[in-house]
Amino acid sequence: MSADRTAGGKVLAVLAAFSRERPALTLSELARATGMPLSTAHRVVAELREWGALERGPDGRLRIGLRLWALGALAPRGLGLREAALPFMEDLYEVTHQNVQLAVRDDTEVVFVERIAGWDAVPVHTQVGGRFALPPTGVGLVLLAHAPAEVQERVLAGPLQRHTPYTLTDPRLLRQVLAEVRRTGVAVSDRQVTTDAVSVAAPITAGDDVVAALSVVVRGESPAAVRALTPGVRAAARGISRELGRAAAGTWPVDRGKGVSG
Amino acid sequence: MSADRTAGGKVLAVLAAFSRERPALTLSELARATGMPLSTAHRVVAELREWGALERGPDGRLRIGLRLWALGALAPRGLGLREAALPFMEDLYEVTHQNVQLAVRDDTEVVFVERIAGWDAVPVHTQVGGRFALPPTGVGLVLLAHAPAEVQERVLAGPLQRHTPYTLTDPRLLRQVLAEVRRTGVAVSDRQVTTDAVSVAAPITAGDDVVAALSVVVRGESPAAVRALTPGVRAAARGISRELGRAAAGTWPVDRGKGVSG
């Protein structure tokens, strides 16, 4: 939001002004949103447009450009991961016709990287690129269970938001659940986000690190709803892990506790 | 490549150094690739890292960060389009188990936005985010047929690369094909990219504009291979178009001839 003092910061501030809620902005809106003078915004935007980071539609509004999208596609935790995972997710979807989700952890949040859903599946309010708290979701439980201790502590210490009567908010209980997740290799989220959905998730690994999680979300009112799906999810997750190992060398990062600069 | 004189240019130059071939770079490699002094690269990278545009893996290499990926996801012609199209692509995939592709046009090239493929499908060398010439591909033919005249002229005038003995390289012939594509509403690419693959494509529209194209690629040695698929592809493309119309207002840009500033 606040206009950076630095030149590069302004470039980033302009980009940061775009969000899921506001994917298209006029120059003036952009200037207001970033708090920078119109002429400054204009100059920065011109540079970004020339490069292809921003595009201007026929309505005159600015949008994220195709080049930036393609660049983002190079993120190993974005499309790289997705590329490896999609065929397995397809299989899972074809069998279940339910929501199939792929997610990674970013600090104390889960970021959804891919989601397949038919029209008949339970409506879930996750979107690709979207974020959510870790504890209530299946994928989040998996990712949290295998996160560095320091991250776990911060999550357990912080306020745990309640979404339904079933949401776990007791740190002690949550700790037990996480241990269970580590022991069994799967996580089940029973109506913790909405009262009509249950999910089962399994970890995806690269080397010794858990780099992502895969889940299936179904309509249901008890863990039994996903029991039959568990083997399928585990198998798919392992398949993806294997595929990742096969991928080109040096493509795989690991997620460390906090993204602070060194 | 060449290090920009401006501060913002340096930021973009650093980002541009990442490519499909080189998705991970050390700081020094980055400095060499962009031609900027190490200390300058260091400063720029620090800023980008703090913002989340770049991440550093445990191997010390820099990669495109999750935040940049999420930002790219806001591109209407990227994920926005994909989001609307995926369910229909699923259906098509489930029926055919072949490559199902979604693409848009960027100037005189086709950019692949999504691709679903099983293991048994014909191997095609397209990747999400990747580019290709327009004329030889099914999606490209559709997009070219509905492109502004000025774009068509440039493509037809420019050298038309031959990939197989079947590739159309005669501008006159190509012009006829394009007319045919406009008349029938579908395009068939018969072994124009590889000698064992045939594809059928249909346009996706928003308002009166063709904004994308959908195709199925199958193993085959004549247009007959895709005849049975044609209605399915058309239907799916229309379904996606309808879905786009339903999408939130003001989300849809139109592709104009050249991206020159006005």
Next chain:
DNA sequence: GATCGTCTCCCGTCAGGCGGAAGGGCACTG
């Protein structure tokens, strides 16, 4: 311990970012 590669930090200089102001284009209004 020498040599090469990597990354990080400091700081004096001066190029280039900054943003106020002015001007032009549209659309709607009285």
Next chain:
DNA sequence: CAGTGCCCTTCCGCCTGACGGGAGACGATC
């Protein structure tokens, strides 16, 4: 058709913050 309120674009002099050489830490490899 002057008046008002948006939008966008361009210009240009001031001065700040970007620039990059250099020094130094660290880690491999020989």
